[in-house]
Amino acid sequence: MRAASATAADADRPLRALTVGDVAEPVVPDGWVSVEVRAASLNHHDLWSLRGVGLPGDRLPMILGCDAAGITPEGDEVVIYPVVPDERDPRGLSLLSERYPGTLAERVAVPRDNLIPKPAGLSFLDAACLPTAWLTAYHMLVTRGRVDVASSVLVQGAGGGVATAAVALAVALGKTVYATSRDQGKRDKIEALGAVPVRPGARLPERVDIVIESVGAPTFEHSMKCAAPGARIVVCGATGGHLATVDLRRLFAMRLELLGSVMGMLPELADLMDLLVAKDIRPVIDSTYGFSAVADAFAHLESGDVFGKVALDFLH
Known part of the structure; x- marks a missing residue:
């Protein structure tokens, strides 16, 4: 074969x-x-x-x-x-x-x-x-990020499989979604998905309840600054570098949750597929x-x- x-x-x-x-x-x-x-x-x-x-x-x-x-x-x-x-x-x-x-x-x-x-x-x-990138994004949003009690989401580095899935899923779940990319063409595609495209490091109109972080060192300071009080910063990777600096004063003063995330469970994959069919997402x-x-x-x-x-x- x-x-x-x-x-x-x-x-x-x-x-x-x-x-x-x-x-x-x-x-x-x-x-x-x-x-x-x-x-x-x-x-x-x-x-x-x-x-x-x-x-x-x-x-x-x-x-x-x-x-x-x-x-x-x-x-x-x-x-x-x-x-x-x-x-x-x-x-x-x-x-x-x-x-x-x-x-x-x-x-x-x-x-x-x-x-x-x-x-x-x-x-x-x-x-x-679905089984790797989309399941990872679903687990980050739904299980780790508790998206059901969130109103806004920031996705860093949209373009890759996990980040793009997170944008599409968060939009389908009715959240206000911001997503960063250095590339204008990708920002145009982010907007076409129903999200607000943002240049890396740019100030957002509001602080967000969830940050989906897979880039790491280049974006992590921005992720911290964009997080609302009690927000969840969910990390599944560090494609840009794994040695990020964390301002511990902001972490405790803003009561932020810094959460690691890897893949998802088999029942979540079944739930994800049901969601895609119900919401007509592809x-x-x-x-x-x-x-x-x-x-x-x-x-x-x-x-x-x-x-x-x-x-x-x-x-x-």
Whole structure:
């Protein structure tokens, strides 16, 4: 079967570590099932794997990919939840493509308990964009950020998968949403989603109840200054640098909550899909590639010139 794999690690030029070609069919342990992949999507996690971050040499080659939707041997249309119990990992779990082969293959083996029925209202491509970036954004807003008691949200660095998902979800939930980007084209797309585009570091018309933070050091001071009393600053990453300065006086004086967030739980993925169908929301897809062009898809993701998800259609 065809698959896209990390066969080496290259910190500076990760695409040189990518190999696309035939691999063996997946091994299916007891309690697992082989899913025929119909659509998948890329994440920056895949680029980090190609750089060797979190994927040591003794696990290579490794099929990449966390996100996919497909069909079971029984003919059921399903979405794959990518978090797998893993006693060998200090966290007690791992993502597909870390210890177990990932989703960028014609077939992938996953625990049967990790399968969620795909709603009829979502296409395979839409569903394949949800399990990592959109679930992370949903968990940040709903579970960690308690968006139900918020009226306003700031999303830093909109353009990437998580940030763009957070914008779309917060708007759909009826919140006033501000989102930053250095790029005018991306600010125009932010406005088209129903949010207020903001230049990085610019003063907002109001202080917000939730800040969605995935950039880190370059934006963190702005996030702190934009937070209303009692606000939640929810952090899921640090793409711009992890050594941010925190003004502790503002933290305690404004009674701010600084919250770490990683992924989300399987029931939340089901709730997220129900929300998308009920609100008629669809993932923001920057571009779609056939599997034969998966290397081009990776190159596009690495370029940074992306707004939303980069998806793969396995039927083309």
